[in-house]
Amino acid sequence: MYAHLVIFIGSFIAFSLVLFLITKKNKKKPDVYLALFLFSIGLFQVLHYLRVEGIMKEYLPHMLRVRFLIHGFTGALFFSYISESLGLSITKVRKALIYLPAFIGAIFVVPYLLQSADFKREWEFSEFTPIAYYINYLIARGTLLLYCLLAWNAIQKKRNNLRKETHQWLAFVTAACFFSGLITSAITFVDFVIYDFVSYHWLHLSSTVLVILIAAKAIRDGHLSQQLVADSKPKSYQSSSLSEEQASDILSRLDAVMEQQQLFLQSKLTLPETAKILNESPHNVSQSLNQYRSIKFNDYVNQWRLERLIQHLEKGELEFKTLLGIAMECGFNSKSSFNLAFKKYKGMSPTQFLKSMPEKKVA
Known part of the structure; x- marks a missing residue:
């Protein structure tokens, strides 16, 4: 009974967040995908609840096992x-290939869904579960874990271009989703070896915990207004014709140029010079950064410099060079600008950061 109550609460929270996202004014693509992701979890939970309560068997037999179609898309939606949140160019x-595993998994379930209601009632609550459903589950959970790992890798690559709060939010959601998928995969494996219907309650409870964690994190840190809901276009850009797709393309090319040509190493790098390399106007580059990443050009460049500096520190280069010397090599032109940038984005002074590092790296 308590398990069912928790599952019901999880579904309610998921659908509440979905409603919040889809009714938002000026919603963006990330809002839509997050809403679909949460909706798939909530619907999967509801269908499970209706099944174990016998409601589906009695009144909705044709809906039996439909949930197996839904959970296959969870990883792709996530x-x-x-x-979309990172502005990746795909x-x-x-994009179609991302959803291919979900459709492949659905192939194993469709034959069952085409059967009669009486056939479904007989098979649904028997102790025999066709191997096709375990294959479907394996594909669904496997792709979820894989996409979580790919998402984590993408987040880490983009971390120096994200605000600290944004990076923490995306990393938290990805980690929570990964461990939830890991738990459900383990439960499915145990159930395959030792059939025990009760284990499925724990499977759905782990999904409920995932939804609760996402909601709690969003509410506590204010992501309901900052991350889950994209702000409308600032007044200074109301007359701009720059679209979200154009801005995403500019940011992708800007990231590539910074990484490949290492422009941030130039201490006197300016916005007009960078825009010229991208064959874009300085205004469009500035707007793309301000509106879609909430960061100014100089701060964006300094983040790249700081990431490079930290790489040098982790390699133990302080043994041969001074901290200021390394900072200058990374593109900073003065001690004051370096200290200000470091404290702004790392939340501590360079000295405090060095003390927090393992001794062998700063010896």
Whole structure:
């Protein structure tokens, strides 16, 4: 009974967040994908509840096992949310490939769904579960874990271009989703070896905990207004014709140029110079950073410099060079600008950061 109550609460929270996202004014693509991700979890929970309570068997037999179609898309929807939040450039073909495993998994379930209601009632609560459903589950959970790992890798690559709060939010959601998927995968494996219907309650409870964690984190840190809901266009850009797709393309090319040509190493790098390399106007580059990443150009460049500096520190280069010397090599032009940038984005002074590092790296 308590398990059912928790599952009901999880579904209610998931659908509440979905309603909040889809009714938002000026919603963005990440909002839509996050809403679909949460909706798939909530619907999966509801269908499970109706099944174990016998309601589906009695009144909705044709809906039996439909949930197996739904959970296959959870991982793909989650990765779509992360990729859109990061502004990753993904072709239409690759977007289609992201959802391919879900459709492959559905193939194993469709034959069952085409059977009669009496057939479904007989099989649904028998002790025999066709191997096709375990294959479907394996594909669904396997792709979820894989997409979580890919999302985590993408987040870490983009971390120096994200606000600290944004990075923490995306990393938290990805980690929570991964461990939830890991738990459900373990439960499914145990159930395959030793059949025990009660274990499925724990499977759905882990999904409920995932939803509760997402909601709690969003409410506590204010992500309901900052991350889950994208702000409308600032007044200074109301007359701008720059679209979200154009801004995403500019930011992707800007990241690539910074990484490949290492422009941030130039201490006198300016916005006009960078915009010229991208063949874009300085205004469009500035707007893309301000509106879609909430960061100014100079701060964006300094984040790249700080990441490079930390890489040098982790390699133990303080043994041969001074901290200021390394900072200058990374593109900073003065001690004061370096100290200000470091404290702004790392939340501590360079000295405090060095004390927090392992001794062998700063010896």
